[in-house]
Amino acid sequence: MSLPNYPAAPQLQQLLGERYVAAPERVERYEVLERGPRGHTGAVLLPQTEAEVQQILRLCNAQRTPLVISGGRTGLVEAQRPLGEPVLSLERLNRPLSLTLADGREFVWPAEAASGDAARDALLAWWTALGQPDAEGATVTVQTGLAVDALNDLLRPLNRMFPMEMGSSSAATVGACAANASAGSNAVCYGTSAHMTDTAWGFWGNGEPAGPCRSTPWTAPDPQRFAINSAQIDPAWGLIGSQGAFGIITRLRLRTYAIPAQREAALIPVADMVGAMRILDAARGRFGADVEEFEFISRSAMALVRALHGEAFRLPFAGDVDSPLFLLLQIKSADADADLAAALYEFLAGDLALPDEQIGYAPLAALKKIRHSITEASNARMRALGGGRLSFDTATPLAGFGEYLDAMRAELQRAAPDTELVAFGHAGVGGAHLHVLGSADRPVSAVGKTLTRLVIDVTLAHGGSFSAEHGIGSKWADEYLAHTPSEQLQTIKALKQAHDPHNILNPRSFGFDRLLAA
């Protein structure tokens, strides 16, 4: 087999042996994205130690061979899309390493029990032998490529969790979540994965060791400020939240959180987003930090979920409730004996004065199924309409989110009445997912540029960000360069020059190919 034409290929192959993968049938899956156009590559690199990651970076710097970083491949901004570069996949760096209790007692996973049930059972046996002490304040140290669900399977017996709730958690890796500051549907309570990360270690793009990099735990920000905004990197956090722009996380120490003793949720119809924000204020007033989720679902998103599930679908209301928007409010309690359902009902029927027929109370799993079916329902509708989709992930500070979303819906309706808008997202942190669907007669590609500009203009006019939590990648590189203040661009350019001077990592992300040339 002939080697692809990468200057560093011979040394990389020597370093990795069979884990330098060039067979087209094995490489193919690294060319396909979760969302966005297909890429192409001649090789996939599968390091299985941190030292190998460092060696790869050194070789690629010496030979000026750029790389594209890949974890679980669920990213939505085309950061992991190769255009000829080798793909550096971190999937084999997927071991849990140690768990440390608040008093310093530590469990180290043995190599022979490093994954799956064996890893969970080994931890549980250690904890049981200690007399099952309270694990409040425990941290867990893992390699970057461990998937979120796999980590939670390990922690669950200790009544702890890594609370990244999102539709991609079975594949998304903890390292990518920390790097991207991913924010799940419970970000209103726990913040982003960056906040859940105590410390990260790894390597800068030039191969030098990086870390310890530290973030700060979540506190709900002032409503005038962004809760989530991945168009703004905090240079002080180093590898955390900087989306692989400057370096690669190989190992992380993560905070763990108590699994609530109880959770209750309800669906609430609401006329507009401004009213929704008042409900969030009231819920916070009553339940404080126990508001665990506050999501919104537009009427069109709900209709698609209904269509997806067909006869099996039930809205959890006594009658037939129609509404421009629905809110999913979830609350939690650490007290197993508290009457949480009664407290929620009191809030809805008492504080909000909702009549019973407007209270969508159902088992949590049924409500979650609705929320987590929206992406699949949007995909199905897009395929049925055959006109493609533009998808946006925007945010504003909470104080202006209600007005913003109402204005956005009106503007899109005015400018593109033939398209379908599916809006949903993390209302509790001012985040909106906007899917604009075209039809076979009127594909969105024909108006893509105009609508993208409109969405971005409306977002910026409301003091918002065109990237809430999915990151910049190459998808939003043009917008990043166009709308980021020049002093911020100079700061990230200087960081890039210091840590990855040859632009080895994800060379098109953030528009670094152009920024470094300027």
Ligand SMILES: Cc1cc2nc3c(=O)[nH]c(=O)nc-3n(C[C@H](O)[C@H](O)[C@H](O)COP(=O)(O)OP(=O)(O)OC[C@H]3O[C@@H](n4cnc5c(N)ncnc54)[C@H](O)[C@@H]3O)c2cc1C
């Ligand atoms: C159905 C679905 C639902 C989703 N829901 C949400 C959601 O609610 N909230 C949300 O925030 N995201 C969501 N996402 C997006 C995605 O899951 C996150 O962006 C996640 O962080 C990607 O993890 P990954 O391991 O798949 O990364 P990949 O897609 O493999 O990598 C993407 C990029 O992340 C960076 N990266 C990955 N690993 C590292 C590392 N070790 N060091 C440095 N940089 C790294 C690189 O730039 C890389 O190119 C969703 C995706 C899908 C498909």
